[in-house]
Amino acid sequence: MTEMPTMRPEEFWETRYRRNDRVWSGRPNPLLVREVAGLRPGTALDLGCGEGADAVWLATRGWRVTGADISTTALDRAAAHAAEAGVASRTVWERHELGPSFPQGRFDLVNAQYLQSPVELDQREVLRRAADAVAAGGTLLVVLHAGWPSWQTEPPFDHPFPTLHGVLDELALPEAGWTVETLETVRRTSESPDGTEGFRDDNVWRLRRAGD
Known part of the structure; x- marks a missing residue:
């Protein structure tokens, strides 16, 4: 088992995005679609938006x-995706490290998909x-990996995964x-880079804030 990378977050993510023309599929996360499809549209904040598929x-x-994302390269791709989809006027892109800085304002939906690094x-x-x-x-929607994929027989580094009630307590x-x-662990299919089929468990939290 190796140690976690020691690069600064901005450097790590910029390097990852610049190394590839596209990192993600361009499709929205399925659990976002499942949990949000029935909500009335309003204002939304997408944290760690990457190349913009969810947004x-x-x-x-x-x-x-x-x-919001730490990578300028990812945000540029997200803006291009929004323009191609004809929704540039409905999207705003902000660079934040999410900790040292954070978007201002209140939103009808805050989406946090896989904020694990x-x-x-x-x-x-x-x-x-x-x-x-x-x-x-x-609504606050959080989705986080609950563990390594089944085909990951030797984890690359020691990483604590969140539990359903542990996150609520925090x-x-x-x-x-x-x-x-929603408070649920969802199992989905997961395929390794060499084509080995398996599964991965994700934890889902959807919480609604009381109205005025």
């Missing part, structure tokens, strides 16, 4: 979206600030102010 999907469905990231603090950014009556949200609408 663009939301914008095509009527949301006004702010996408092999380099420094204060996940607890970021998720707490994500909850603070939810407007009255709004958020420390007042029960009177929030309703837990």
Whole structure:
């Protein structure tokens, strides 16, 4: 088992995006689609938006979206994706390290998909600030890997994975102010780079903030 990379977060992610023409599929995360499809569109914040697939999907469905990411290269690709999809006017892109800086404002939806990193990231603090950014009556959606893929027989480094109730405890949200609408571990198919078929478990939290 190797040690986690010691690069600065900005350097790590810029290097990763610049090394490839595209890192992600360009399609929205399935658990975002499942959890958000029935919500009334409003304002949305997409944290760690990467190349913009989730944000663009939301914008095509009527949301006004702010996408935030640490990588300028990823944000440039996200803006291009939004323009190609005809939703540039419904999207705003901001560079944030998510910890040292964070988007301003309150949003009807805050989407945090897979905010897990092999380099420094204060996940607890970021998720707490994500909850603070939810407007009255709004939704916080968090999806995180619950463990390594089944085909990953030797994990590349020691990495603690969050538990369903562990994250709720860390958020420390007042029960009177929030309703837990989804608290679930979902198993999905996962294929290794060499084509080995397997699965991976993801944890899902959808919480609604009480209205005024």
